[in-house]
Amino acid sequence: xxxxxxxxxxxxxxxxxxxxxxxxxxxxxxxxxxxxxxxxxxxxxxxxxxxxxxxxxxxxxxxxxxxxxxxxxxxxxxxxxxxxxxxxxxxxxxxxxxxxxxxxxxxxxxxxxxxxxxxxxxxxxxxxxxxxxxxxxxxxxxxxxxxxxxxxxxxxxxxxxxxxxxxxxxxxxxxxxxxxxxxxxxxxxxxxxxxxxxxxxxxxxxxxxxxxxxxxxxxxxxxxxxxxxxxxxxxxxxxxxxxxxxxxxxxxxxxxxxxxxxxxxxxxxxxxxxxxxxxxxxxxxxxxxxx
Numbered sequence: 001x002x003x004x005x006x007x008x009x010x011x012x013x014x015x016x017x018x019x020x021x022x023x024x025x026x027x028x029x030x031x032x033x034x035x036x037x038x039x040x041x042x043x044x045x046x047x048x049x050x051x052x053x054x055x056x057x058x059x060x061x062x063x064x065x066x067x068x069x070x071x072x073x074x075x076x077x078x079x080x081x082x083x084x085x086x087x088x089x090x091x092x093x094x095x096x097x098x099x100x101x102x103x104x105x106x107x108x109x110x111x112x113x114x115x116x117x118x119x120x121x122x123x124x125x126x127x128x129x130x131x132x133x134x135x136x137x138x139x140x141x142x143x144x145x146x147x148x149x150x151x152x153x154x155x156x157x158x159x160x161x162x163x164x165x166x167x168x169x170x171x172x173x174x175x176x177x178x179x180x181x182x183x184x185x186x187x188x189x190x191x192x193x194x195x196x197x198x199x200x201x202x203x204x205x206x207x208x209x210x211x212x213x214x215x216x217x218x219x220x221x222x223x224x225x226x227x228x229x230x231x232x233x234x235x236x237x238x239x240x241x242x243x244x245x246x247x248x249x250x251x252x253x254x255x256x257x258x259x260x261x262x263x264x265x266x267x268x269x270x271x272x273x274x275x276x277x278x279x280x281x282x283x284x285x286x287x288x289x290x291x
Contacts, residue, residue, distance in 0.1 A: 001074040003189070006255045007182045008076045008213065010094055012121060013103035014111040018133040022103055022165040023077060029171050030063035030075065033244060059199070060211055060242045060257050067179045075178060076257040078198060078213070080117070088291065089199075091120045092273045095289055096198040096213035096257065099127040099182030101174070102149075106132050106140035109148050118152070127182050128153065129161065131174060136164040185215075185255030192283040193217035193225070193276065195252075195260070200270035208264040211242065211257075212276060215287055218253045224279035225262060228286035229271055233279045234262035 013019035027033045059079045066072045080093040094100065100121045104110055121128060130149045135142055142162060150157050161177060163170035195212040202208055219225065223236045238261040240248040252258045264270055275286035 001256070003187070003253075003255045004184045005071060006074045006076070006185055007099065007178055008078060008097045008185055008255070008257060009099040009101060009178060009182050010078050010080050010097045010121075010126075011101045011103060012080065012114065012117040013133075014105070014108070014114045016105070018105065018165045019103055022101070022131075022133065022163070023079065025165050025168055025171045026063065026075075026077060026175070027061065028168075029175060030065050032061060032063040062241050062243060062257065065175055065179065067176060069179075073179050074256075076213075078257065087116065087120065089272055090117060091124065091289065092196070092198045094120055094124045094126060095273075095287070096196050097124070097126055098185055099129065099178070101178070102128050102130045102153075103133050104130065104145055104149060106134045106142050106145050107137055109141070109145050110152060115152075129174070129177050129181055130155075130159070131161045131163050131170075133163050133165050135162045136167045136169065185213075187214070187254040188216045189218065189254045191216035192281045193219050193223075193278040194283045194287055195219060195276040196287050197270055197272055197274050197276065199272060200267060202267045203261075206237075206261050208267045208270045209246075210260045210262075210264075210270040210276065212252070212260055213257050214252050214254050216254060216283065217278070218251055219260060219276070219278075220251045225260070225276050226279040226282060227269060227271075228275040228277060229290060230269060232269055234264055236260060236262045 011019050061077050063075045078093050078096050080090045132145050146157050146160050194216040195214050197210045199211040221236050226233045238248050239252045240246050241258045273290040277283045
């Protein structure tokens, strides 16, 4: 996929403002999930999350959308942990994006946690798309919520999208806004590899799996990679894309989002926010923000 046709984005929302339901609608409209597999809050694949209704781990999924301009775009939705204790993890997920959908409940308005995540998004220079959700509810206060958003963010009130994720209202307009307003990823395809780890998890068969956004360069199976924080070197076994399940590919290129498996035995070696580079031709500097 051409770099100009990639859009990397996140959804920012307060708990219960409808983030997971909105994600479900995006997966539905892009046919990323076969209809027979569709269930509520499909990205929340930890049971605890579905029970408590809060997203704890970050996930990512790649979708394809053919816009009204006839071009097919690759959309990488990078989910953020929805719990207030995870602000560093949220900031690294947002650092992997160029834009964010800001979801505000029409019955509640902007709430405290939304504010802290908006600041994180602005610190990462993201293009924000404000969305008022739950407009179908009788208690929806659309105009006062619009005013709240404009007072807080500035901007044109007519650019605020009105959506009901539950009823599927306004989803197509949102898809077009993602493609039109969120910039494509910058990054140099010829530069040494720099990949941002925005999440990682342990697989008992494959070891630690790093979820990454390729910021510069590319990575292929067989490459020797190095983690900036601990200087450890590993050989890449597999790279791939994140759909509902992992799908191996021959290369991850600049701007793309996917996973790297490299026989890493300890999860502590794949730290969120660390930079992966080439061991043979390392980048001079890691990506900013690691701690």
